Amino acid sequence: MKIYILGGFLGSGKTTLLMKMADKLIEKGNKVSILVNEAGSIGVDGTTMKNDGYNSVELPSGCICCSLAGTMQDALINIKKDYNPDVLIIEPTGLAFSGKVKEAIQLIDYPAEIIRIVGIFDGPRFKLFTSKKQEFYQKQLEDSDLLVMNKMDLTPEPVKKEAVEWMNANIPGRKVFQVVGTTGEGLDAVFKELDI
Secondary structure, three states: OEEEEEEOOOOOOHHHHHHHHHHHHHHOOOOEEEEEEOOOOOOOHHHHHHHOOOEEEEEOOOOOOOOOHHHHHHHHHHHHHHOOOOEEEEEOOOOOOHHHHHHHHHHOOOOOOEEEEEEEEEOOOHHHHHHHOHHHHHHHHOOOOEEEEEOHHHOOHHHHHHHHHHHHHHOOOOOEEEOEOOOOEOHHHHHHHOOO
């Protein structure tokens, strides 16, 4: 089983990218499960995905990288037993640290041949986050295997350049992809990198 963890701050476009990724994987004949974590007591994303016909499990009311780590581990075991997907896509809450989610998966010796973390960040709000929440922002993205700047159509060129330079300086050794999640522009390169 391959596992992809889509991390990033609230509103960065994780769910949009998740749906595009799931569609691409299904189109290629993969059996896909989705695990969505919502911070609030009522989850919107998981319900939407189930209504759209995706095999989706939702963990509301907490964060799977800390308070719900055990619940997530139980959910993973059930997904494997009940559905046995080829690919599992996990979308933690926008306040989670994806590296901790990966650690929780590894703690139970889950049968994953690959676990990749995709760090998604919002181009238009990049300067706001690095000026107000830099430490949290960096910690949230630093365990990513690759970085995706979403909403590049709404991001001024100087901000794109600054964002790539900042990522290269603060989270070195990761490729930074620029995409428009809503239209799919730039996603082929991301999928190729992820071997999807």
